[in-house]
Structures are given as C-alpha cells and as structure tokens.
Amino acid sequence: MKKKSKDKPKTGHSPEAEDKKSVSVHNELEALRNSVENLQKEKDELFEKLQRVSADYANYQKRAPKQIADNVAYEKEMILKSLLPALDNFEHTLQNIQTAENTDALTQGVKIIYDQMLDIIKSHGVEQIKALGETFDPALHEAMMQKSEPEKEDNIVLQEFQKGYKLNGRVIRPVKVIVNKLVIDRAQDANREDNFDEYQTTDSE
Numbered sequence: 477m478k479k480k481s482k483d484k485p486k487t488g489h490s491p492e493a494e495d496k497k498s499v500s501v502h503n504e505l506e507a508l509r510n511s512v513e514n515l516q517k518e519k520d521e522l523f524e525k526l527q528r529v530s531a532d533y534a535n536y537q538k539r540a541p542k543q544i545a546d547n548v549a550y551e552k553e554m555i556l557k558s559l560l561p562a563l564d565n566f567e568h569t570l571q572n573i574q575t576a577e578n579t580d581a582l583t584q585g586v587k588i589i590y591d592q593m594l595d596i597i598k599s600h601g602v603e604q605i606k607a608l609g610e611t612f613d614p615a616l617h618e619a620m621m622q623k624s625e626p627e628k629e630d631n632i633v634l635q636e637f638q639k640g641y642k643l644n645g646r647v648i649r650p651v652k653v654i655v656n657k658l659v660i661d662r663a664q665d666a667n668r669e670d671n672f673d674e675y676q677t678t679d680s681e
Contacts, residue, residue: 558596565589597641605640607633607651616640618650622657630658 569585594604605616612619612631620637628634633653640651 555600558599559593562589562592562596565592601644602648603642605642605647605651607636607640607653609633612653612655616647616650617653617655619655620652622655624659625656626658628656630656632656 565585566589569582569589572585573582607617610617610633611629612633617633617640623634625634632655633651634656635654637652637654638649640647640649642648
C-alpha cells in the first residue's frame with residue numbers, strides 16, 4: 477500500500493506578500509533612520525546657537541560696565557563743556573568789577589550770565605519749578621513757614637526761599653516757599669453763631 481503523502485500546512489502568505497512586507501519594513505526603518513539623523517542635526521545646530529548666545533552674553537557682561545562708565549564720563553564731559561562759556565563770562569565780570577563805573581551795566585551782565593546758565597541746564601533737561609502765586613503742592617513745594625495775607629487766596633505761595641528744579645519731569649529739588657494761611661476770626665464766628673441761635677429762638681416763638 478502506498479503511503480499517502482501528508483500535505484504541508486498552509487501559512488496563508490505567498491512569496492510576493494513576504495517580499496512586500498520586507499520592503500515596507502525596510503522603508504520604515506529607513507524613514508526612522510532619516511528622522512533620527514535630522515533630529516540629531518537640529519540638536520547640534522541648536523547647541524551651537526546656544527553656545528554662541530552664551531558666549532555673546534558673557535562678552536556683554538564684560539563690556540557693559542565699561543560702556544556704562546564711558547557713557548557717564550561722556551555725559552559729564554558734555555555738561556562741563558556746556559558750562560565753560562558761562563564760567564568764562566563770570567571771570568570777565570569779576571575782572572571788570574573794580575573798574576566798572578556803571579552798576580546797572582554790571583547788574584545787567586550778571587543777569588545775562590544767569591540767563592545763560594538757565595539755558596544751559598534747560599538743554600540738559602533741567603527746568604525751574606514755578607511756585608510764586610501758585611497753589612501750594614507738596615509734590616513740588618516745601619513749606620518753610622506760613623503767613624496770613626487776607627487779600628490773597630488761602631494756600632497760595634507768597635514767596636520763594638530757594639528755587640526748585642525738575643530733571644526730565646522728575647523733581648530733583650522742591651521749591652522752598654512761604655505759604656498763605658488765612659487766620660479765621662474766631663470772635664466774628666462766635667458772634668455769627670450767637671445771632672443765628674437768637675434768630676432760631678425768636679422764630680420758634
């Protein structure tokens with residue numbers, strides 16, 4: 477009797493399917509390899525940028541103090557140079573005091589120098605604070621004393637002791653002033669109250 481040959485179990489996958497699967501896996505691996513390479517390249521580029529930024533910041537920290545010092549020195553030099561013409565005029569005025577015959581001319585010369593100084597500091601952002609005749613403002617004015625002038629409004633600046641100044645809008649020295657404070661006549665007020673009480677009593681009767 478002939479033995480029946482046993483059939484091989486069927487796997488359900490043809491050679492063509494196996495080849496396609498192998499190609500697909502290979503493509504996926506290749507794509508992953510490319511992705512890893514790109515990420516590695518991006519990481520290296522970012523690391524290089526970070527190193528450059530870190531080096532630039534370290535250099536900036538070294539340069540910044542010197543740049544600030546140089547800027548301050550430059551500003552000081554510019555301010556001093558702008559003051560020199562006024563100083564020269566003061567020197568000429570002092571030299572001419574003894575020989576000056578007309579005191580009015582001498583006073584006018586000093587006034588010119590004063591105005592020149594005001595123009596110089598104004599060019600650097602400094603301005604005088606207006607106070608005389610203004611309502612007292614504690615943010616701008618410093619009250620040194622009080623007076624009472626009934627013909628003027630209460631809390632008005634009557635006199636300036638010392639000029640005040642602003643630098644770029646910020647107060648660097650308030651004005652020292654005398655402020656008007658009206659004194660209440662207590663006797664008159666008491667008399668008014670008595671008259672009002674009498675009126676109320678008479679009216680109620």
